[in-house]
Amino acid sequence: MNPANPTMNATFSEILRALEPARTVLVASHLRPDGDALGSTIAFALWLKSIGKEVAAWNEDGMLEKFRYLPEADLVAAPSGSGRKFDAFIALDTSVKNRLGTVLDAIEEPATFINIDHHISNARFGALNYIDSASPATGQIVFEFLKAAGAKITPAIAANLFAAISTDTGSFQYPNTTARTFQVAAELIEAGVNVGALSQAMYDTQPRRRLELLRHALNEVKFFFEGKVASFSLTQADVARLGVLPEDNEGIIDHLRSVDGVIAAVFFEELEGGKVRVSSRSKDPRVDVCKVCGLFGGGGHALAAGARMSGGIAEVAEKFLKALGDEVGRIA
Numbered sequence: 001m002n003p004a005n006p007t008m009n010a011t012f013s014e015i016l017r018a019l020e021p022a023r024t025v026l027v028a029s030h031l032r033p034d035g036d037a038l039g040s041t042i043a044f045a046l047w048l049k050s051i052g053k054e055v056a057a058w059n060e061d062g063m064l065e066k067f068r069y070l071p072e073a074d075l076v077a078a079p080s081g082s083g084r085k086f087d088a089f090i091a092l093d094t095s096v097k098n099r100l101g102t103v104l105d106a107i108e109e110p111a112t113f114i115n116i117d118h119h120i121s122n123a124r125f126g127a128l129n130y131i132d133s134a135s136p137a138t139g140q141i142v143f144e145f146l147k148a149a150g151a152k153i154t155p156a157i158a159a160n161l162f163a164a165i166s167t168d169t170g171s172f173q174y175p176n177t178t179a180r181t182f183q184v185a186a187e188l189i190e191a192g193v194n195v196g197a198l199s200q201a202m203y204d205t206q207p208r209r210r211l212e213l214l215r216h217a218l219n220e221v222k223f224f225f226e227g228k229v230a231s232f233s234l235t236q237a238d239v240a241r242l243g244v245l246p247e248d249n250e251g252i253i254d255h256l257r258s259v260d261g262v263i264a265a266v267f268f269e270e271l272e273g274g275k276v277r278v279s280s281r282s283k284d285p286r287v288d289v290c291k292v293c294g295l296f297g298g299g300g301h302a303l304a305a306g307a308r309m310s311g312g313i314a315e316v317a318e319k320f321l322k323a324l325g326d327e328v329g330r331i332a
């Protein structure tokens, strides 16, 4: 089943053929999941169920509270058991294998390991890989795949894919949003998405503690390199004081990036055990934050990337900002 050239994508029909004999299938996505990871997972799992497969949909973090609005959200569970056997395993939206986290600890590696993703830094760890870095969301690839499979796009599948694509494109605003993305969105709406209700659930329903986090971020924001870079930090002490959950952090960085003159924004989050989670965003394609994160063992997309670094938060911030300054300086 290994393609002769690991840098080449499997075709949709090869993936379909590989799935055909499978009775039990596991679908999973990266830890600290976003809307694309969870929406794609549920949509794929719903289709597999509709064709008679026995399906598990797992994420290390289970189903996050803030994505409970996704239809059939209960399908997603945290991994359970050990040495679990599945005939096939589909990893979605996951750039490197270890981002599957504890999902990997619970299973025996299946023969049919399928990796579908849109991260340019994807390590092609599957036996069958379908990586399209031109796609703005894994959800858009899953849509194309389901169309190729002749799947019926039910309202629940449609809403999950719409949420996946909407959240990963910043609501159809990021530069990788193409005419095709809007065509796919239109087809999903025709298949039964209630855009108003779904968008309100996605963008206008945040817990108050997230506003407290935003207040903290706006108080703490610092500008560097003549205002081209903005960053803020969140320590464990801040987390305890504000009572925020890891899932609250998503999107706060966009407020920094949105400032006129800022090209790149960075968010440093102190984790337990002497680690720091770095999230970075760029709004100029010439400033490649994936490259900068790559210097520290991370990855992602050119305009949105992350890394986990060891060390104190101040020391990590200094190191990262220096490297980012070099990248930003190249276009000055």
Ligand SMILES: [Mn+2]
Residues within 6 Å of the ligand: 036, 037, 093, 118, 136, 137, 138, 168
């Ligand atoms: Mn994604």
